[in-house]
Amino acid sequence: MTKAKVIFADDDKVVRSVVSGLLEQNGYEVLSAGDGEETVRLAKENLPAAVIMDIKMPNKNGIEACKELKANSSTKLIPVIMLTGVAGLEEISQALAAGAVSCLTKPCDTKSLLKTLCNAITPGKQACWCKPRRESSLRR
Numbered sequence: 001m002t003k004a005k006v007i008f009a010d011d012d013k014v015v016r017s018v019v020s021g022l023l024e025q026n027g028y029e030v031l032s033a034g035d036g037e038e039t040v041r042l043a044k045e046n047l048p049a050a051v052i053m054d055i056k057m058p059n060k061n062g063i064e065a066c067k068e069l070k071a072n073s074s075t076k077l078i079p080v081i082m083l084t085g086v087a088g089l090e091e092i093s094q095a096l097a098a099g100a101v102s103c104l105t106k107p108c109d110t111k112s113l114l115k116t117l118c119n120a121i122t123p124g125k126q127a128c129w130c131k132p133r134r135e136s137s138l139r140r
Contacts (some may be wrong), residue, residue, distance in 0.1 A: 004121055005117045007042050009033040009053035009062070010083070015106075019052075022110055030115075033088060037058030040068050043075050052113075054106075055084045063091075063098045070099035079120035083108065 006028045010016045013034070019029050020030040031046060033039040037059045043051055051069065055062040062082055069075040082095040082103040091105045104112060 003027055003029040004049040005029045005031065005046060006117065007031045007033060007039055007046070007048045007051045007053070008056065009036070009039040009051070009065075011035060011054065011057045015054075019113075022113075023117075026110075026114055030068055034058075036062060036065030036068075039065045040075075043069055043078060044072065047074065048078060049120075050079045050117055052079065052081045052083060052117065055082050055095060055103075056086070063094050066095065066098040066100055081116055 004027075006023055008016060008023060008030055009032070010019070011034050016034070018030045020032050022038050023030045031042050031048065033053070035041055035057045036053070039051060039053055039062075040060070042048075053062045053065060057065075060068070066080045066082070069078060069080060079101045080099060082092075083106050084091055084095070085106045086101060095103045099104045102116050104116060
């Protein structure tokens with residue numbers, strides 16, 4: 001069985017390492033990026049099943065990267081999940097308007113992230129449920 005390929009982007013190396021490890025432990029192949037520009041490049045080159053990215057990143061923030069992915073014919077159907085350390089309504093609204101399928105606030109528990117990712121990858125499945133192999137909270 002082929003693992004679903006996912007891009008995880010965050011400018012914090014520790015967060016990237018922890019979340020990438022959790023995703024890998026739960027059966028995903030993970031490509032990591034440190035900013036929005038790298039995320040867009042990796043998405044165009046690899047056409048992942050989904051992209052999970054922080055909103056606040058250098059070079060190109062998550063909202064700008066999401067807009068670019070949605071404007072490109074080869075990446076427009078890739079589901080984008082945004083993570084944010086700031087739960088401001090305006091920022092979340094901008095992320096969703098840019099084309100994100102969901103916006104989670106950090107810290108977020110593993111179960112919520114996996115369920116959101118599973119639902120994004122397999123739309124139409126009413127109650128997609130992914131049981132984490134390791135329970136944790138994604139804290140910065």
